[in-house]
Amino acid sequence: MPGIYLGAILFSLVGMMLIDLKYSLALRVAPVRTTLTVLISTSFFLAWDLVGIATGVFVKGDSPLFVGVTLAPHLPLEEVFFLLFLSYLAVVMVAVFERRAAARRRHGGGRSATHRAPLEESA
Template sequence: MAGLYLVALTVSALGVLAVDLRHRLALGAAPGRKLLLIACGTVFLLVWDIAGIASGVFVRGDSPLLLGVDLAPHLPLEEPVFLAFLCHLTLVVHAIALRVAARRRAGREAA
């Protein structure tokens, strides 16, 4: 089913965004800075992908789940969506880890 991977990425990204906004983790806490970080991370990883494609390390596999739209040779449309999702997810997980560590620290200090 063409496009299923893009749909799965979009649904996953919306789920992470909902958790993020609900708990004010990344975009919910500082949207401007976090959007810049997501954009910079996505661009960095796209450049990394392009270098890998140019050197022959990365190639696009055939999958019926991809939409079939290539932004460049061996660079499917889904790739930048995945990279942006990965960057956002990393920021959310990092924010959660910081909160957990702060709560543990506060618990030890209270005891």
Template sequence: MGVVYLAALLLSLGCMLLLDWRFRLFFWRDAVSAAVVTVLGVVFFLVWDVAGIANGIFFRGDGAIATGLVLAPELPIEEPVFLLFLVVCTMVIYTGAVRLLAGLRDRHRERGEGS
């Protein structure tokens, strides 16, 4: 039972990467840029977490579904995986929204020019 949260995060990350692959939104559009953005995003949020932990703001909760493994005091192993999922999910949603809005804008222009 102690790996449910980590497994759910990895499954969710896998699903986001499948969407990314299907529509070529982030990693499958430009792998180098995507890797840079992902690493910078995860590092930023890890630094944020460490600052919160150092200031006594963030605490690791005891959960039956978590592994209990910690990378540092109050920093469970699931946290970097969650942050990775967060960054990838955000970028897939962002790039997907940009593509949808561009398509809507193009359709609107085509209809305006045809009238």
């Protein structure tokens, strides 16, 4: 079924955006910085792909799940959206881990004295 792979990527991208917006992780907090980071990193990975294609490292396999649009030899349309999703996912995950680290700092570093690991108690 052509287009199912692109559909899955777009579905995941929209889901990631909804999570991001609901919890104000990246796009709502810093829209310009988030957009620039995603676009720059996507461009970097596209350049990486093009170098890999030129050197023969990356090749496009045949799949009935692809739309069938190629932007360059061995570069399907789905690759651009996958790299966009991958870059956006990385930005959102960095925001999640930064928020968790800030929460731990606010609450005294996480574990209390009664929840130490056994090795910490014997020291």
